[in-house]
Amino acid sequence: MLDxxxxxxxxxxxxxxxxxxxxxxxxxxxxxxxxERNSLISSGDExxxxxxxxxxxxxxxxxxxxxxxxEQGKQLRAQISATEERQKVIEEHLRVEVIRxxxxxxxxxxxxxxxxxxxxxxxxxxxxxxxxxxxHVDIAAKLDLIDFExxxxxxxxxFYYLKNDAVMLEMAxxxxxxxxxxxxxxxxxxxxDLARDSVLExxxxxxxxxxxxxxxxxxxxxxxxxxxxITLGGALKDQTLDLAGLPMKFxxxxxxxxxxAGAHGRATRGIYRVHQFTKVExxxxxxxxxxxxxxxxxxxxxIEEEIFQALGIPYRLIDTASGDLGGPAYRxxxxxxxxxxxxxxxxxxEVTSASNCTDYQARRLGIRYRSxxxxxxxxxxxxxxxxxxxxxxxxxxLENYQQADGSVVVPEVLRxxxxxxxxxx
RNA sequence: GGAGAGAUGGCAGAGCGGCCGAUUGCACCGGUCUUGAAAACCGGAGUACCCGCAAGGGUACCCAGGGUUCGAAUCCCUGUCUCUCCGCCA
Numbered sequence: 001m002l003d004x005x006x007x008x009x010x011x012x013x014x015x016x017x018x019x020x021x022x023x024x025x026x027x028x029x030x031x032x033x034x035x036e037r038n039s040l041i042s043s044g045d046e047x048x049x050x051x052x053x054x055x056x057x058x059x060x061x062x063x064x065x066x067x068x069x070x071e072q073g074k075q076l077r078a079q080i081s082a083t084e085e086r087q088k089v090i091e092e093h094l095r096v097e098v099i100r101x102x103x104x105x106x107x108x109x110x111x112x113x114x115x116x117x118x119x120x121x122x123x124x125x126x127x128x129x130x131x132x133x134x135x136h137v138d139i140a141a142k143l144d145l146i147d148f149e150x151x152x153x154x155x156x157x158x159f160y161y162l163k164n165d166a167v168m169l170e171m172a173x174x175x176x177x178x179x180x181x182x183x184x185x186x187x188x189x190x191x192x193d194l195a196r197d198s199v200l201e202x203x204x205x206x207x208x209x210x211x212x213x214x215x216x217x218x219x220x221x222x223x224x225x226x227x228x229x230i231t232l233g234g235a236l237k238d239q240t241l242d243l244a245g246l247p248m249k250f251x252x253x254x255x256x257x258x259x260x261a262g263a264h265g266r267a268t269r270g271i272y273r274v275h276q277f278t279k280v281e282x283x284x285x286x287x288x289x290x291x292x293x294x295x296x297x298x299x300x301x302x303i304e305e306e307i308f309q310a311l312g313i314p315y316r317l318i319d320t321a322s323g324d325l326g327g328p329a330y331r332x333x334x335x336x337x338x339x340x341x342x343x344x345x346x347x348x349x350e351v352t353s354a355s356n357c358t359d360y361q362a363r364r365l366g367i368r369y370r371s372x373x374x375x376x377x378x379x380x381x382x383x384x385x386x387x388x389x390x391x392x393x394x395x396x397x398l399e400n401y402q403q404a405d406g407s408v409v410v411p412e413v414l415r416x417x418x419x420x421x422x423x424x425x
Numbered sequence: 426g427g428a429g430a431g432a433u434g435g436c437a438g439a440g441c442g443g444c445c446g447a448u449u450g451c452a453c454c455g456g457u458c459u460u461g462a463a464a465a466c467c468g469g470a471g472u473a474c475c476c477g478c479a480a481g482g483g484u485a486c487c488c489a490g491g492g493u494u495c496g497a498a499u500c501c502c503u504g505u506c507u508c509u510c511c512g513c514c515a
Contacts, residue, residue: 038474038475038476039475041474041475041476041484042475042476042483042484044475044484045474045475045476045483045484045485046483046484048483048484048485049483049484051495051496052484052496054495054496055443055494055495055496056443056444056496057495058443058495058496059443059444059496060443060444066495069495070495070496071495072495073494073495073496074494074495075495076495077494077495077496240472368472376472376473377472377473
């Protein structure tokens, strides 16, 4: 959520930004509603002031003044109720409009849609095979690593069982990521896999509704989380932090659940797009200036790259274009890993994403900080980034490390946890 | 799942329906005293929102949301969370 005052004072920029992001919003309505809200607050305050005055006189009033004052108080109460009711209605309209407005965009981020993303750099050498590269589904079938049929029987299409060395591979990826992040000064967490809808909304997810990506639990205000970003960011909801304690760097291991509504027919093969996966996520809270959050953003991207470099998986780094940023992100970098079995002759596939959400999430979550040189409090900036998203990382490992004989070499950094150098049938 | 107790400012801890945004202690900041410090004494300190160029003024906030009342931290209802006891359980 953007600051209301900011929206009203920077109308043109906000409107332009919405166009760049492909979002339709009625900024004029916001300005109009805010004006009405402010005048309702003013008149409500004045009415309450008068009521305090009247009720304050009653204890000292003589018997015959008393009934007139009580009568006056009654009338004021009625007026106050009416004003408050009106204010509630206006504020709800205002809220609905304001939450639709996306965050502002970093001036250097490319403008446009999916195809306008800017490639910042590539790393690694794509493996050359003297055989026809298989995709992860075929590799896994030969090595008995994934049971899709059981997944479908038990939970439906989009669910899967990892099996045999794939289980060890997933655990190894998790261990590797956690070890790395601990050494980078992140506080390690496992988090709840469920969260209140208010937390989901604060982070920027829409838990219920037609195009929701979220599974919600019937008869509760809980939903399955789509990422630990939700639980890590929500962990400090409504807290006031100390500047001296910032930045805070959290890392969370969780399951992620996504309905993938509307994604049918798009890359449905294998475990690229699934309803449940395991992920190690980074989350950061910094002081409320783009210098501080920008620095942590760069650090998060650096860590993501180092993880894939250590795994020996070629990738490219993408500066996501305005139309693809979603609501909360101010700037977003994606890592796309090379997946030799994807498409005709291999394609890049998104494996991580790192966003600076500035104060957009913090404002709705109420996460503030105090600094000694300023009166009052300010909103923190929040950032999130993927360390390892297991399903997709497994795809990248299997496809890049496949051998002519059908086996898969285990990346060196994972061997201590997988317990072997090569996965064979 | 059942029974009970509780939630007040950074912490501790008071608070008969009106004089309570809230006593007090600790911690904190400024000052006096002192060679310096401690002690003592004096003073200051919350957050959000609204009006105002500003100085300043106003309103709200005693877990949250409703209700009773001219008036609620205080009474009633609901929810959330915490603690204790019983049962069940990985």
